[in-house]
Amino acid sequence: MRARGSYKKSEVSRQQVLEAAVRALSERGYARTSVSDIASAAGMSKGAVHYHFESKDELIEQVLQHCADVMRERVRDAWDAPGEPHERILRALSEMRATRKDAGPELRVLADLMAQGLHEPKLQLTLRTMFEANRQQVAEGIVESLPQLGIRTKIPPRVIPRLLLGALDGLALHDFFDPPPPEDDEEVMRALEVIVFSLFEVERDPSRS
Amino acid sequence: MRARGSYKKSEVSRQQVLEAAVRALSERGYARTSVSDIASAAGMSKGAVHYHFESKDELIEQVLQHCADVMRERVRDAWDAPGEPHERILRALSEMRATRKDAGPELRVLADLMAQGLHEPKLQLTLRTMFEANRQQVAEGIVESLPQLGIRTKIPPRVIPRLLLGALDGLALHDFFDPPPPEDDEEVMRALEVIVFSLFEVERDPSRS
Amino acid sequence: MRARGSYKKSEVSRQQVLEAAVRALSERGYARTSVSDIASAAGMSKGAVHYHFESKDELIEQVLQHCADVMRERVRDAWDAPGEPHERILRALSEMRATRKDAGPELRVLADLMAQGLHEPKLQLTLRTMFEANRQQVAEGIVESLPQLGIRTKIPPRVIPRLLLGALDGLALHDFFDPPPPEDDEEVMRALEVIVFSLFEVERDPSRS
Amino acid sequence: MRARGSYKKSEVSRQQVLEAAVRALSERGYARTSVSDIASAAGMSKGAVHYHFESKDELIEQVLQHCADVMRERVRDAWDAPGEPHERILRALSEMRATRKDAGPELRVLADLMAQGLHEPKLQLTLRTMFEANRQQVAEGIVESLPQLGIRTKIPPRVIPRLLLGALDGLALHDFFDPPPPEDDEEVMRALEVIVFSLFEVERDPSRS
DNA sequence: TATGAATGAGCCTTCATTCAT
DNA sequence: AATGAATGAAGGCTCATTCAT
Numbered sequence: 001m002r003a004r005g006s007y008k009k010s011e012v013s014r015q016q017v018l019e020a021a022v023r024a025l026s027e028r029g030y031a032r033t034s035v036s037d038i039a040s041a042a043g044m045s046k047g048a049v050h051y052h053f054e055s056k057d058e059l060i061e062q063v064l065q066h067c068a069d070v071m072r073e074r075v076r077d078a079w080d081a082p083g084e085p086h087e088r089i090l091r092a093l094s095e096m097r098a099t100r101k102d103a104g105p106e107l108r109v110l111a112d113l114m115a116q117g118l119h120e121p122k123l124q125l126t127l128r129t130m131f132e133a134n135r136q137q138v139a140e141g142i143v144e145s146l147p148q149l150g151i152r153t154k155i156p157p158r159v160i161p162r163l164l165l166g167a168l169d170g171l172a173l174h175d176f177f178d179p180p181p182p183e184d185d186e187e188v189m190r191a192l193e194v195i196v197f198s199l200f201e202v203e204r205d206p207s208r209s
Numbered sequence: 210m211r212a213r214g215s216y217k218k219s220e221v222s223r224q225q226v227l228e229a230a231v232r233a234l235s236e237r238g239y240a241r242t243s244v245s246d247i248a249s250a251a252g253m254s255k256g257a258v259h260y261h262f263e264s265k266d267e268l269i270e271q272v273l274q275h276c277a278d279v280m281r282e283r284v285r286d287a288w289d290a291p292g293e294p295h296e297r298i299l300r301a302l303s304e305m306r307a308t309r310k311d312a313g314p315e316l317r318v319l320a321d322l323m324a325q326g327l328h329e330p331k332l333q334l335t336l337r338t339m340f341e342a343n344r345q346q347v348a349e350g351i352v353e354s355l356p357q358l359g360i361r362t363k364i365p366p367r368v369i370p371r372l373l374l375g376a377l378d379g380l381a382l383h384d385f386f387d388p389p390p391p392e393d394d395e396e397v398m399r400a401l402e403v404i405v406f407s408l409f410e411v412e413r414d415p416s417r418s
Numbered sequence: 419m420r421a422r423g424s425y426k427k428s429e430v431s432r433q434q435v436l437e438a439a440v441r442a443l444s445e446r447g448y449a450r451t452s453v454s455d456i457a458s459a460a461g462m463s464k465g466a467v468h469y470h471f472e473s474k475d476e477l478i479e480q481v482l483q484h485c486a487d488v489m490r491e492r493v494r495d496a497w498d499a500p501g502e503p504h505e506r507i508l509r510a511l512s513e514m515r516a517t518r519k520d521a522g523p524e525l526r527v528l529a530d531l532m533a534q535g536l537h538e539p540k541l542q543l544t545l546r547t548m549f550e551a552n553r554q555q556v557a558e559g560i561v562e563s564l565p566q567l568g569i570r571t572k573i574p575p576r577v578i579p580r581l582l583l584g585a586l587d588g589l590a591l592h593d594f595f596d597p598p599p600p601e602d603d604e605e606v607m608r609a610l611e612v613i614v615f616s617l618f619e620v621e622r623d624p625s626r627s
Numbered sequence: 628m629r630a631r632g633s634y635k636k637s638e639v640s641r642q643q644v645l646e647a648a649v650r651a652l653s654e655r656g657y658a659r660t661s662v663s664d665i666a667s668a669a670g671m672s673k674g675a676v677h678y679h680f681e682s683k684d685e686l687i688e689q690v691l692q693h694c695a696d697v698m699r700e701r702v703r704d705a706w707d708a709p710g711e712p713h714e715r716i717l718r719a720l721s722e723m724r725a726t727r728k729d730a731g732p733e734l735r736v737l738a739d740l741m742a743q744g745l746h747e748p749k750l751q752l753t754l755r756t757m758f759e760a761n762r763q764q765v766a767e768g769i770v771e772s773l774p775q776l777g778i779r780t781k782i783p784p785r786v787i788p789r790l791l792l793g794a795l796d797g798l799a800l801h802d803f804f805d806p807p808p809p810e811d812d813e814e815v816m817r818a819l820e821v822i823v824f825s826l827f828e829v830e831r832d833p834s835r836s
Numbered sequence: 837t838a839t840g841a842a843t844g845a846g847c848c849t850t851c852a853t854t855c856a857t
Numbered sequence: 858a859a860t861g862a863a864t865g866a867a868g869g870c871t872c873a874t875t876c877a878t
Binding site: 219222261 | 861862863864865866
Binding site: 530532536608616 | 654655656657658659735738739741742743744745746747751754755758759781782783785786789790792793794795796797798799800801802803804805807811814815817818819821822825826
């Protein structure tokens with residue numbers, strides 16, 4: 001077994017390339033980002049990039065993977081903060097929306113590569129996996145805890161993640177191109193809350209009565 | 210007077226190019242579609258394409274415009290069918306979802322060019338305009354008729370279009386990469402209905418009592 | 419014989435094209451002037467230009483011819499003004515220099531097409547003819563009248579035109595790229611006068627004594 | 628320490644491109660010489676040319692620079708040979724004329740790019756610099772040594788370089804398109820000598836009396 | 837492990853030319 | 858006599874990829 005901390009120097013460079021790629025792609029977009037751009041963003045030569053990644057396509061796929069991972073971690077953080085169920089759900093909601101609004105580099109790259117994925121089966125697989133994982137996260141975060149919180153829903157719980165994530169992503173997309181005035185934005189958030197709770201029916205909980 | 214349909218020959222060719230571009234772009238995506246591809250999809254020479262459109266960028270923008278128009282018309286049709294208010298809303302909802310599910314060429318191109326728009330201000334403007342027009346459509350279709358139907362909402366009506374379209378687009382995006390099993394799909398539709406009506410409060414209507 | 423003034427309309431258009439070509443070429447230069455440029459400078463379609471001139475090369479040659487003609491007329495004017503021999507020579511000298519300094523469109527085109535002529539035999543012929551005609555003009559203007567003016571030269575009179583025109587053209591070329599300060603410019607003119615008269619020996623003319 | 632001659636490989640290739648460009652341009656002229664032509668004259672791919680020079684324009688400018696340098700060196704050689712002042716001036720004169728008559732590749736390219744310079748400011752700057760340097764050369768070669776040779780001139784010495792170079796260049800231009808018969812050529816040379824010495828006044832030099 | 841040099845395919849664009857009308 | 862439409866051949870340039878070092 002390799003000694004801890006003794007990652008090959010190569011592994012470090014690899015990460016540098018990936019991060020540089022995210023930067024470059026988030027700025028110029030897939031269609032206008034060349035290996036050269038990525039290389040110089042990473043402070044290396046084109047040759048070096050090709051030493052780490054067999055082809056541009058392979059690099060792109062790993063970038064997608066990387067972004068998906070980063071985003072998942074970010075979202076996990078949004079869920080991990082403690083609190084009352086009611087609060088927690090609202091806060092998670094609001095944080096997930098916020099995550100989408102600030103449009104960090106990874107999110108932009110993700111959006112861009114999704115479009116690529118429309119036409120490239122390889123990316124599709126990665127994307128499907130990512131979506132599944134995201135839903136799974138929401139499921140763990142909310143759905144699985146509903147019963148033990150004494151909450152029942154008017155709709156089958158298993159579709160909640162899809163509904164929630166889909167709606168949030170779509171709203172974020174629209175916001176990007178056509179940002180609402182701040183007061184509308186707040187109304188949308190409030191509406192989301194109304195919606196979410198309209199789906200819930202809190203059982204009379206004897207232990208609380 | 211010029212006979213109907215006898216637009217200048219050039220205008221016909223222009224449309225052919227636009228339609229060919231939609232076809233080509235929907236198949237291969239912006240990044241992998243060359244002017245050459247479009248030209249041969251249109252059965253013309255590259256030169257001819259450049260005779261009608263000054264540059265690839267200009268062509269792309271007109272394609273975006275074209276797709277936006279086509280989609281708007283399609284959506285309008287979804288709204289135009291007659292019926293009872295209740296029915297009509299449900300049906301519009303379901304048709305809008307369907308429009309997004311069949312992922313026709315225009316929709317794919319739209320999605321692709323949205324990603325381009327992340328990095329190209331010119332497209333952003335067109336996209337913003339498109340989004341506004343779409344919301345306007347929904348506003349006309351639903352929102353403006355709510356009062357006269359004796360319906361009040363728990364949320365400000367003006368945010369309904371953004372909420373509805375955002376959610377539908379987001380769900381469609383997820384569906385594309387990670388299609389739900391049919392039974393989930395139905396549940397999602399049902400959930401949407403629940404949600405929509407949970408936002409409404411039908412006033413006691415004396416004429417019906 | 420054709421009635422006066424009834425030139426074919428075509429002939430008028432031809433001239434328009436030629437003049438437009440001079441304008442266009444003088445502004446952008448041979449290498450960057452397209453048939454399109456010329457056509458729109460002439461307010462016509464490309465097709466029309468090709469109706470009048472079989473090919474771009476043919477057009478260019480006729481332009482060269484045209485410019486040569488215009489220049490010859492301009493130079494003739496410089497010679498035609500009357501006066502004392504001594505005056506006349508000085509004035510002609512100064513006018514020829516001025517003609518070259520103002521760098522009118524025709525002159526610029528001429529210079530440009532000379533460079534083309536370095537590589538295109540067809541133009542060379544036209545240019546040779548032009549140069550010969552120019553020398554002939556000078557010969558008529560000065561050389562042939564020397565004896566009757568009682569002037570003898572220290573050099574064979576037949577080389578005077580070549581010497582004079584060559585020097586003037588060369589000076590003009592240098593001036594274009596690297597214009598002298600005005601005081602140097604005057605000195606150059608004065609030097610030219612010194613030179614010219616240093617080549618002359620006025621015979622003692624008994625009829626004037 | 629790097630062995631002499633072991634410039635980076637890139638530098639060698641760069642020079643090859645420059646020399647190939649001179650060859651190609653001197654044969655076909657600016658307007659008809661493509662990067663492809665230059666590349667194959669250099670035995671490389673188009674890509675390689677663009678690896679060394681960012682654009683055709685940049686390459687052309689460097690070619691101009693290169694030619695100007697080569698010509699200056701050639702002229703310097705003409706000045707450097709030793710001899711009596713009188714001889715030296717005559718010989719320099721004759722060699723400068725000869726340099727212009729053989730119309731080597733560099734000279735042709737220079738002439739061609741001068742025409743380009745009529746319309747391209749960037750080249751103008753380079754050309755101006757070149758002209759200044761050439762005049763400086765003549766100034767050093769002749770003008771500055773006049774006083775110490777006991778020679779005074781009837782015209783301000785500072786305009787001599789401009790006059791001399793201008794005249795030589797102009798004569799060469801005419802000669803190219805309309806070469807004189809050999810006997811006229813000799814007469815022209817003789818005339819130049821007459822002229823030059825007519826501008827000089829040799830002071831009575833006591834050491835020679 | 838990484839680089840600099842080079843390649844070659846392909847891209848967008850320009851343009852002289854042709855031709856039906 | 859003139860035009861608008863279209864073509865096809867380059868042209869300049871970019872870029873993923875390869876390879877010797």
